[in-house]
Amino acid sequence: MEDMGLxxxxxxxxxxxxxxxxxxxxxxxxxxxxxxxxxxxxxxxRIILLVAIPETMVILGFAVSAMIMLLLGG
Amino acid sequence: xxxxxxxxxxxxxxxxxxxxxxxxxxxxCVQLTxxxxxxxxxxPYVLTDEQEEMETLSYLRARLxxxxxxxxxxxxxxxxxxxxxxxxxELQADISRHAPDIEQLARQxxxxxxDAETLPRYAETLRKLVRLTPELTRLQGYATIALLVHRRxxxxxxxxxxxxxxxxxxxxxxxxxxxDPDHIGAILVVPQRAEAQVQALLGEARVSQVRLPDSLQxxxxxxxxxxxxxxxxxxxxxxxxVEARLAELAAQCxxxxxxxxxxxxxxxxxxxxxxxxGETDQTFALVGWVPQPxxxxxMQVLEDRLHRALVIQEMPPKAEEAAEAPVLLKNPxxxxxxxFFVRLLSLPEGGxxxxxxxxxxxMPLFFGLMLGDIGYGLVILLxxxxxxxxxxxxxGVRDVAFFLMMGAGWGIVWGIVFxxxxxxxxxxxxxxxxxxxxxxxxxxxxxxxxxxxIGVVHVTLGLILGVWQAWRSRRRSELWExxxxxxxxxGLFLLVAVVAKQLPPGWATPAVVVVIVGLVLLxxxxxxxxxxxxxxxxxxxVGNILSYLRLAAIGLASVYLAMVGNELAGRVGVVWxxxxxxxxxxxxxxxxxxxxxxxxxxxxxxxxxxxxxxxPGGSPFQPFGRMESDEGDHPAxxxxxxxxxxxxxxxxxxxx
Numbered sequence: 001m002e003d004m005g006l007x008x009x010x011x012x013x014x015x016x017x018x019x020x021x022x023x024x025x026x027x028x029x030x031x032x033x034x035x036x037x038x039x040x041x042x043x044x045x046r047i048i049l050l051v052a053i054p055e056t057m058v059i060l061g062f063a064v065s066a067m068i069m070l071l072l073g074g
Numbered sequence: 075x076x077x078x079x080x081x082x083x084x085x086x087x088x089x090x091x092x093x094x095x096x097x098x099x100x101x102x103c104v105q106l107t108x109x110x111x112x113x114x115x116x117x118p119y120v121l122t123d124e125q126e127e128m129e130t131l132s133y134l135r136a137r138l139x140x141x142x143x144x145x146x147x148x149x150x151x152x153x154x155x156x157x158x159x160x161x162x163x164e165l166q167a168d169i170s171r172h173a174p175d176i177e178q179l180a181r182q183x184x185x186x187x188x189d190a191e192t193l194p195r196y197a198e199t200l201r202k203l204v205r206l207t208p209e210l211t212r213l214q215g216y217a218t219i220a221l222l223v224h225r226r227x228x229x230x231x232x233x234x235x236x237x238x239x240x241x242x243x244x245x246x247x248x249x250x251x252x253x254d255p256d257h258i259g260a261i262l263v264v265p266q267r268a269e270a271q272v273q274a275l276l277g278e279a280r281v282s283q284v285r286l287p288d289s290l291q292x293x294x295x296x297x298x299x300x301x302x303x304x305x306x307x308x309x310x311x312x313x314x315x316v317e318a319r320l321a322e323l324a325a326q327c328x329x330x331x332x333x334x335x336x337x338x339x340x341x342x343x344x345x346x347x348x349x350x351x352g353e354t355d356q357t358f359a360l361v362g363w364v365p366q367p368x369x370x371x372x373m374q375v376l377e378d379r380l381h382r383a384l385v386i387q388e389m390p391p392k393a394e395e396a397a398e399a400p401v402l403l404k405n406p407x408x409x410x411x412x413x414f415f416v417r418l419l420s421l422p423e424g425g426x427x428x429x430x431x432x433x434x435x436x437m438p439l440f441f442g443l444m445l446g447d448i449g450y451g452l453v454i455l456l457x458x459x460x461x462x463x464x465x466x467x468x469x470g471v472r473d474v475a476f477f478l479m480m481g482a483g484w485g486i487v488w489g490i491v492f493x494x495x496x497x498x499x500x501x502x503x504x505x506x507x508x509x510x511x512x513x514x515x516x517x518x519x520x521x522x523x524x525x526x527x528i529g530v531v532h533v534t535l536g537l538i539l540g541v542w543q544a545w546r547s548r549r550r551s552e553l554w555e556x557x558x559x560x561x562x563x564x565g566l567f568l569l570v571a572v573v574a575k576q577l578p579p580g581w582a583t584p585a586v587v588v589v590i591v592g593l594v595l596l597x598x599x600x601x602x603x604x605x606x607x608x609x610x611x612x613x614x615x616v617g618n619i620l621s622y623l624r625l626a627a628i629g630l631a632s633v634y635l636a637m638v639g640n641e642l643a644g645r646v647g648v649v650w651x652x653x654x655x656x657x658x659x660x661x662x663x664x665x666x667x668x669x670x671x672x673x674x675x676x677x678x679x680x681x682x683x684x685x686x687x688x689x690p691g692g693s694p695f696q697p698f699g700r701m702e703s704d705e706g707d708h709p710a711x712x713x714x715x716x717x718x719x720x721x722x723x724x725x726x727x728x729x730x
Binding site: 044045046049059062 | 415417418419420515518519522617620621623624627673674676677680681
């Protein structure tokens with residue numbers, strides 16, 4: 001029971017911390033992107049691309065979290 | 075799919091230049107490019123007399139734009155045709171005849187609008203003050219000053235009284251009272267000789283004065299309100315008169331001037347186009363890109379229409395020139411909306427692969443997998459269908475609505491596979507999954523494997539396309555790099571299969587060999603830094619595949635949010651409260667379900683898929699003759715219209 005609690009905390013930290021990192025990165029990129037689009041609306045596609053790139057971090061965090069739950073959670 | 079482009083070269087005598095440009099302009103199928111490169115001995119065309127003509131016509135066009143903006147619209151009528159000769163003195167005379175009246179009426183209309191907006195504010199303030207007006211205001215030789223002071227600064231009135239007494243002694247009258255909850259109104263009457271000093275005093279003390287409009291400066295204060303009311307009553311009738319006169323002028327001039335404006339635009343475009351020509355002392359040379367399927371027809375039309383000694387030849391581009399070609403996309407109606415998403419990033423380079431059809435295949439599939447709910451799919455389908463029906467043809471909104479309709483369709487399909495209807499509410503109607511329920515913890519591993527499998531297929535397809543493109547365009551370094559990545563990933567897949575006991579252990583050695591061969595090809599393609607970067611690049615390919623786990627992650631997030639909504643709604647004792655809670659949660663989930671899977675499906679294409687083969691940087695096909703006024707009918711990048719031409723007479727420009 002205690003082990004399950006720690007496993008759950010570990011899984012939550014895996015996705016939570018990466019989500020924080022992703023959010024921080026996307027916040028910075030999004031703010032700069034908003035300014036860019038205000039001046040050059042034709043760049044909206046590339047800005048979406050740049051904002052979406054850091055999401056790989058949280059996806060990998062989710063993958064680790066899922067692995068923790070699957071492999072350790074039983 | 076990109077329409078193949080070819081070039082057409084036309085060389086002729088300069089006396090035929092106007093007629094040639096007019097015909098090409100009317101066809102609207104030829105994008106001009108640098109004519110000086112058409113032949114040795116040519117130099118870039120230099121505008122001489124044309125420059126002055128262009129400036130004059132541009133000025134006339136600006137005048138017409140300003141005047142047309144002042145005139146009211148008239149019922150649709152075809153614009154009048156203008157000849158080039160009439161665009162000079164005749165048009166200028168026409169404008170000079172009517173412009174002063176139009177501008178005068180426009181100024182009157184603006185003044186009436188200002189008065190209608192500002193006078194009621196004056197009237198409101200004066201109504202508060204007028205009851206304070208002492209008899210002195212009617213006397214000659216006295217000036218009336220109206221003040222509004224905030225109740226916070228009530229003591230300012232006493233201070234003002236003292237200061238005014240110092241200036242004029244007892245020759246003044248000050249009446250004040252509370253006129254509304256926040257303000258004290260005051261009327262100060264002083265001799266006119268002291269008015270300037272009192273105004274200065276008030277200015278130093280920053281006391282707000284109520285100033286009458288300029289038109290009422292000479293009107294006694296006590297009569298100002300009556301004048302304002304009379305003016306307000308007269309404004310509607312005066313406005314109607316002005317509008318009627320403007321409508322008369324619009325009926326006389328608008329149709330004529332709209333025709334003149336179109337003729338000016340065409341002539342200005344013709345003059346600008348000359349900058350792209352090549353010339354010698356007697357001849358001109360013109361080179362233009364045309365859609366290859368139309369090239370023979372266009373050349374035949376030019377020969378038939380011009381009847382002159384022109385040299386018209388096709389100049390197919392060499393392989394290394396293909397990238398310079400403008401891009402014209404032509405796709406079936408089911409694929410055309412996805413051109414919007416391609417353009418959002420960048421048009422493909424000339425001669426390269428148009429990924430619209432691939433997006434049409436995979437984007438709705440990814441969207442549907444992440445959505446994966448019958449109920450959500452139905453709601454999004456209905457809303458998207460409504461937006462599609464109401465939106466303008468060819469608009470971005472319509473394209474996005476089409477994509478959402480297709481995605482919602484796939485969402486319903488995946489919803490049947492997962493057995494989801496507004497999350498877990500499907501159980502209430504006996505819905506069972508065909509495969510697995512996403513909310514079941516035992517299904518997590520299968521879901522992740524499905525997402526990775528889709529990623530493997532998508533990325534591998536991208537690499538195969540990349541190899542094919544590189545081979546076709548003879549770019550060796552890219553060919554080695556993409557082939558190396560493809561082989562390296564295939565080797566890794568084999569290794570994973572061996573580790574997962576899906577293949578016998580004997581496959582391990584060949585798998586390692588394939589990985590090494592892939593790395594060698596990568597190093598070859600990447601140049602000097604390849605030895606360091608190749609393993610990193612291969613790992614980034616693995617990272618690209620893992621990125622497809624978002625297909626599972628976002629779907630699970632949606633499922634669990636729906637479950638929470640259903641659980642909360644079920645636990646509340648009162649039915650109607652439970653319904654409201656469920657509606658709120660599901661509405662939020664549907665809104666996120668429309669937005670988030672779209673962005674992620676787009677991102678997977680832009681980053682993970684396109685990076686394997688897509689060559690951006692193309693410029694859109696912008697034929698000479700397709701002007702700003704036509705943009706709504708013939709958006710760049712769609713099918714080229716069939717030219718409709720009247721027979722020409724020698725020496726004249728054809729009607730446009």
